[in-house]
Amino acid sequence: MTSVIYDFTPLTQSIDQFLTKNLSQGWALTIELVIIGLVFLLFYAVIGLYLVLAERRVCAFMQNRLGPNRVGPGGFFQTIADLIKLLLKELIPIRRADKFLFNLAPFIVIIASFMAIAAIPFAKGLHAIDFNIGIFYVIAVSSLGVVGILIAGWSSNSKYSLIGAMRSGAQIVSYELSVGLSLLTIVIFAGSMQLSEVIQSQADGWWIWKGHIPAVVAFLVFMIASTAETNRGPFDLAEAESELTAGFHTEYSGIKFAFFFLAEYMNMFIVASFAATMFFGGWMPLHIGGWDTFNHIMDYIPPIIWYFGKTALMIYLIMWFKWTFPRLRIDQLLTLEWKYLLPINLVNIIIVAFISWKHWHF
Amino acid sequence: MEIITYITDIFKGLKSLWKGMMITGYYFVHPKEIVTQRYPENRKTLVMFERFKGEVTMPHDENNQHSCTGCGICETNCPNGSIEIITRKEVNESGKLERVIEKHIYHLSMCTFCELCIKTCPSNALAWGNEFEHAVFDRHKLTKVLNKPGSSLKKEPKEKKLEEVKN
Amino acid sequence: MTEEIKEILFTEHEEYMINMGPQHPSTHGVLRFEVFLKGEVVTRLVPHCGYIHRGIEKMCEKDTYPQIIHLTDRMDYFSAHMNNEAVCLCVENALQVEVPERVKYIRTILAELGRLASHQLWWCAFGMDLGALTTFFYGLRDREKILDIFEESFGSRLLHSFITPGGLMHDVHPNFQNRIKEFIKYFRKKLPEYDQLLTGNIIFQNRTKGIGQLSKEDAIAYGITGPSGRGSGFSCDIRKKYPYSAYPYVQFEEKLSEVGDTFSRYKLRIDEMWESMKIIEQLVDNIPEGDYTAKMKAVLRLPEGEYFQKVETARGELGVYIVSDGNKYPYRIKFRTPNFSNLFIMNKLASGGKIADLVAISGSLDLIIPDIDR
């Protein structure tokens, strides 16, 4: 077994003992929650902004151009400038729109992605919640976002956004299915739904290698379904620029639009991190068979670097999809899900169940 | 069999998607192919083509002389009236009354760069300038007077003008 | 009953109409589609044009023939050369002026370069309509090379009023030829990439195959010419039927496809790019020497009567109909523009399809709105 050098559980336990020692139980808990809230808020803002910048640079290099390079060295402060601009922009009230729902929609979308971040294991012992039904919780929470999109589409009283919202409703509901089923194959391999357990089970090799063919199939299906889940890439029908101008967030302006924008990028980050956690062993360093010295060196790289490296790779893959493929039509999208992804998933699960029963996986 | 086509369909599709991704991937790893022109930064080194149509100008030689006789042919030939010639009568040295150009007004805002004025000018007084930064805050700045103040007509013997007809 | 509720009740029976209005990303210009929907399916479509009607035909009635050139540039601005060439050919045939060989060669090369540049930009916009945003930048990067050739010879990139009645405004730049050869060598490597990126893509094929079916009879009845018409088998290539300028000296193939759906129109334009390059290659090496314009009088007066000249632009057949009463201005000039007839088939093609198909079909018809409104 690898000796885990970096372990954050004693750190979190010491903070907990310090707080309970000189504060009452109730107060200690609230302070802990406030700390976690602040950490995640900061994390959310930083990751969101720099994902937008990363996407613009990656897409620019793929299109033979430079991308943002004026604001700050290499365009470093570009998205911060964008955020400030969006904060200063006027929030245009929409006539005869449902005021309450119109303003509520962005927050639902943000809350959904916030709740999903809570379950991500950044390193051993470094995660907000570690439910024993981790994956189940994540799938349940990620389907909350569609409620926000539907409300946004309906309440902004514009025909384009209504069509956009209906499309994204149908899309996300049907792609929930194959996201869940493809994660299920790894749960069968790992034997538990708790995320830290899943990572622990990949200590002696990531599931994508150990689970050989069915794991690779599950990974491909998961990537396709999750790009559809986050309304990105070839499936961005909800805000199809060339058909519906900007889909469900046509009428939003200023910081409300920024919420939708950041939430979309956070969903991409969450989906990429779960692909890394389930298939590529989260923060588990890369170990190759017998090369002990190599494995030992790998252990010295802190797990957070491993985690963010794998997630960055997944994010690059998702961006690569978006900037290469044309958009699917709504009926092709649904036939892809129900006629292609679902059967593949079901067959895959049968094979995986059979393999794990006969222990043919490594 | 239906299943066979179903499966080969999937693999053919994935192969076509992968070929498309190879192109964007290729350009991602070849930054030397970037074509962006860094305009404000390369302003000093930026040189336009020799025949670039920036704006209509009236070339003046070193002692502030141009060759516009004020005949008004360019004004009649301009399709949308963006040239106005103002001339005045003046007695020249040989005692006769002669028409002299006073103001050659050129409305850059109306000009469509059709080059008819330059082509039909008998004395080749007009030429293209390479200046292309025409952004102004006030539209009136776009009406320019082409002949510089205090400039006069360049006198030269008749036969020299014929052979240097514009190519 | 409050005013609001009354209004909602009133609109109950109405069809669900959305306005793909004058300002919309996929109408390529100021054209408004009134689209009547039932859910995602388009039931009826009413095009409204006239937002960019400048009255070019009225303006031409006060311009002499060389002055018309700057107006025809601005009709179909992607085939500016071919529009000017149409008017010049009409005037030259009317005056029975024989244009020097050199001018014929250069005019045909410019027409083919203009066709290439226009098809490239069509390919970018069509890819972007379907959601593949990178195609826009690849197309424009290659088109930049053609615009450099134009800029070096006549100083402007898009509207160059360079072809005048009787010949050319002035001679082309000395390294006009090797710049073109350089471009042809460069573009022969890049065009296969267009196919690899978009044509082969399975998503693209599903989005375009079998959509916007246009039969040959409909194409003839509605007057759909150009690549859109040839996509359904209507052989209407003026360069082949009534050759003009240097087209008789050139061997090239008129591409036709019987299928008639959006994909066949797309494939046809890509093949036409290959054909244009073949034409340019045959012409660029043997441009004859000679002066660049015929001897023309200062004021051109067409003899009384009416004249018609057809030219094949990038989007179809452009007809110039001049009625002259012997004056230096045309008494009446009518431009039969290709986009005008290509637009009004939209209702027939788009009804029954989805919104996404509507965008694909209007992209495959390659409409230029100033050409419709004139």
Next chain:
Amino acid sequence: MTEELFNILKSQFESVEIKEGKNYPEFYIPASELTTFCKFLKDDDRFSFDFLFNLTAVDWIEYFNLVYHLESTKNNKCIVVKSKVEGRDNVSIDTVSMLWPAAEFFEREVFDLFGINFNNHPDMRRLFLEENWNGHPLRKDYIDEINIIER
């Protein structure tokens, strides 16, 4: 067009005059017989002019001249059919849009810019200008002080 085709037309329609134009042969036909003449040109398989590529009007102050450019895609022939419409305001002529659908929008444009009405046209509305625009711009006597500056 060969001589004998002229004679066939002459025999069918006495009131047609044939003139050899500069580009294409021209046929003058009174407005009343226009539709029957065009129907004959389109349906008869010796002519089969199935492609109307241009329809426009010319304002000759006392009368309007309606010009139809037809092409037969089968035997690659082009002809011009012309008919005269007397008078200035609320003049009208029969539509040919049931023969060639392309004519529908050419006719709407002629109505918009010349004011010539086409009877039983499916959708007789202005094409480019607003509904309430007064006057028809392409007429010779159209005055618009703001936009047209007499120099």
